[in-house]
Amino acid sequence: MNHHHQSRGTIEINTRLVTTGAVLAAAGAVVSWAGMAIAASALLVAGRRLVREMEVPPAQQAAMKWRQAKEASRAGMQAWQSTSDTQS
Template structure:
């Protein structure tokens, strides 16, 4: 008994007009969203530039001063450590 089963060919019937309209609206939304993000970025950068212009000390100068302070503090700490270590070897450290 040789039974041949016929397969029915099923196809999906897509309304291409709706598909195209959806693609166009999605693309338009992406363009509008990109423009909105660009406008927001311009506003944030402009506000940042205005804030930096009104500062008494520019950020680069502040950073340089803080770096100098950190280096001096590090040197002072190393010097104090060396001084305490040399006093400990001399026996001049109080117990």
Template structure:
């Protein structure tokens, strides 16, 4: 039985394995380099866009937040007024 196991060998061509590993590493390096270049280009474009804005994004966000809070309060007051009117209570 051991005689049959000793005859089973895996014949691996190490040159092909080495070539595959080298190509994989080279491809990874090229892909990572491409991603870094693309990310740099996108960041630069984003910075240019922000610099060209009349109102900075932080101020735009603050304005929108303020508007949303005001709209929410107006909606709440309208809902309470409608509920009071439906119940026959005087308006606030």
């Protein structure tokens, strides 16, 4: 007769390994965030330098392109209307 009994439903967890894993994961997250912050800082500095060195600031370029688009739209509309008028 076998007198060896195992209790069902109990799991033995090595809490030392779990704690070590959690600490390593947290340390990895901190290192990862630090790396992302350094990279973002470098990109921000490079972007600012690029904007500073531009002959025409981005806001002024956008305004010029917007005016060009409006003028092109107006010219296209006038051409379409004049074509419609001559065909009628």
